[in-house]
Amino acid sequence: MPEKNQVYTAEITGLTSEGSGVCRIDGMAVFVPQTAVGDICGVKIVKVLKSYAFGKAEEILTPSPDRIEDNCPVYKKCGGCLLRHISYEAECRTKEGIVRDAFERIGGLFPEFDEFIGAESTERYRNKAQYPLAVRDGRAVCGFYAPRSHRVIPVEDCALQPEIFSDILQTVLDYINVKKLSVYSEETNTGIIRHIYLRRGAHSGQIMVCIVVRKDISRQLSALCRLLSEKYSDINSIIMNINPDNTNVILGDRCITLWGSDTISDTMCGNNVEISPLSFYQVNTVQAERLYAKALEYAAPGSSETIADLYCGAGTIGLSMAKQAAKIVGVEIIPQAVENAKENALRNGITNAEFHCGDAGEVFGKLRRQGCKPDIIVVDPPRKGCSSETVDIISEAAPKKIVMISCNPATAARDAKLLSERGYSVDKVCGVDLFPRTGHVECVVLLSRQKS
Template sequence: MPEKNQVCTAEITALTSEGSGVCRVDGMAVFVPETAVGDVCEIKIVKVLKSYAYGIVEKIITPSADRIENTCPVYKKCGGCLLRHISYEAECRTKNGIVRDAFERIGGLSPEFDTFLGAEDTEHYRNKAQYPVANIDGKAVCGFFAPRSHRLVPVTDCALQPKMFRDILDTVIAYINEKKISAYDEASNTGIVRHIYIRRGAHSGEIMVCIVVRKDISRQLSALCRQLSEKFSGIKSIIMNINDRKTNVILGDKCVTLWGNDTISDVMCGNTVEISPLSFYQVNTVQAERLYGKALEYASPKGDEVIADLYCGAGTIGLSMAKQAKKIVGVEIIPQAVENAKRNAQRNNINTADFYCGDAGEVFGKLRKKGCAPDIIVVDPPRKGCSAETIDVIAEAAPKKIVMISCNPATAARDTKLLSEKGYNVEKICGVDLFPRTGHVECVVLMSRKVI
């Protein structure tokens, strides 16, 4: 068993979903950040637990063939990207392996695995950014929190964000400092500006700037609205979101439109969609369209089916299938997202879609009692996966097919295993990379009802 501060030589044989390399020292698994499969390293053990340990690299003796030169100056500080030190080909192999391992090991399943869908663009692909604001050396700055902390790393020029986000951020931060508007302090729950939140329609180019504050400062922001609207033609909406709670949740419930529209619009899978500050909308539009395309391929509606879209957000998945379905029934817990979904249906002349607000399991259970009997259920749960109630009500509905979209292969494997025990075959799984250079990976799962 390794000991703390022990220095040893080992080869990295795998990468975890958190981006750490894995090696074995004296038979124990040791997790080592910023390493690549094939690296032979001199490693210092920094923490030893009962069944595994953590180490740091003292020296790379033989570098992996997967290693590349990192081009981001804050890569090792901000914690947003975990995989900038390996090639994108190696990243896709790693993420495909994470998906396969989750379903085979956690789920105990043996489905067919489709070809992994990597991204064509690995830089500047995000349509959304949320930058915390803090006071450093007497001035407001924004950036990202360092890993496992709330220590802010100043950065405005993130390689994953559109380039114009940097110029917008610089304008906002300069204004905050000029007007001496205080940055929020988490420890004391004082100060005003908490986050700068920007969204952009990838196809439309429309931009929303949202300033998250502890209290209403709309008068103080009026001149900023003029500056932003005159300087950036793409900005169509400037919002003030008020979050007066002592919490690490970014957004509050109240939004005030300071300038322009309440929402921006974009195009997703051929449909015009409306995006509000509180709407869920996939951050990588191009890859999301490929993800939803794979979900549509798996669902394969023939035109006469009822499709239930659970955890539907602004309705983008269900509406992308509406032309091939008889009816879409969407359920989402965020009221503003439900209103967006309803307006998205209207804007695209889709009159066969109904959307309901509430917990997915609870609301769908009530709809079932009223006669809703979907042929296909599409479910896109949060990272924690489906609730037990949702799993039960899905199984009780007994659709012919279930298509699950998940941002967490581990919880997806758990949930599909439960559904397999309730009468469903897990047929196909496809990994999709919506978040290049980070440790996150999405997957789409096709399940079909067992024939008894």
């Protein structure tokens, strides 16, 4: 067994979904951050558990062919990117392997794996950023959390965000510091301004600035609204979101429009959509369109078929399929997102879509009792996957096809396994990279009801 604080020479043979390299020392798996497959390292053991250990690379003795120089000054401190030290080709291979491993090893499933869909651009692709605030040397700063902590790492510019976000961010920070506005502290649950939250329409260019606060400070922000609206012509909306709770959840339920519109507009899969602060909207628009195109390919709805879209958000997936199907029935738990979905359907002249608010399992169960019999179910659950109730209700509905979109291949494989035990074959899986340079990867899964 490796000993803590000792340094061993080892070769990295794999990467985890968290972006850590894996080597074996004295027969034990050791996880080493910021290493690449093929690196030969001097690994210092920092923690030893019963069946595995954690280490850090004290020295790269022989670098991997996949290794590149990272181009971010805070890469090793920030918890955002995990894979800036390897080539993008290596990153895609790694993520494709993570998807395959989840289904074959975790799920015990062996579907056909379609070609992995990598991103066309690995920089400046995000349409949303949420920056926590902190106080350093008496001044407000913001950035991103260090790994596995809520310690803010100040960031002047992030290569994943549009450049204009950095300019807007600095303007807001300067205002907070000049006006000496109070910054929230998680440790003491005191202070007022918690986050600066920015959204941008990838196609429209429209920008929303959202200031997350513990209480209403509209009067203190009025001059900031004038400053931002005069300085940045792309800003269409300035919102104050109120979150008074002692929680690590970023947004509260109450939004107050301080200037401009309540929403911003964008285009997704040819449909015009409105995006509110609370709406779910994929952060990489270009890749999301490719993801939804793959989902539509798998669903292949006929003109007489009904699609149920569970966890539908602002309706973007279902609406992208509406022209090919007879009817879309969407279910989403966030009321504002449901209203956005209804407005998006109306705005695009889509009359064959309806949206319902509530828990996916409960609402869809009620709709089924009222006679809703979908031919195809599209499900896009959160990272924790589908609830057991939702899996049961989906299988009881017995659609011909299930198309699952997931941001967590492990829970997707788990849910696909459960559905396979309820009469469905897992036919195809396709990995899609919506989050280049990070450890996240999405997948689309096609399941078909077995005739027996």
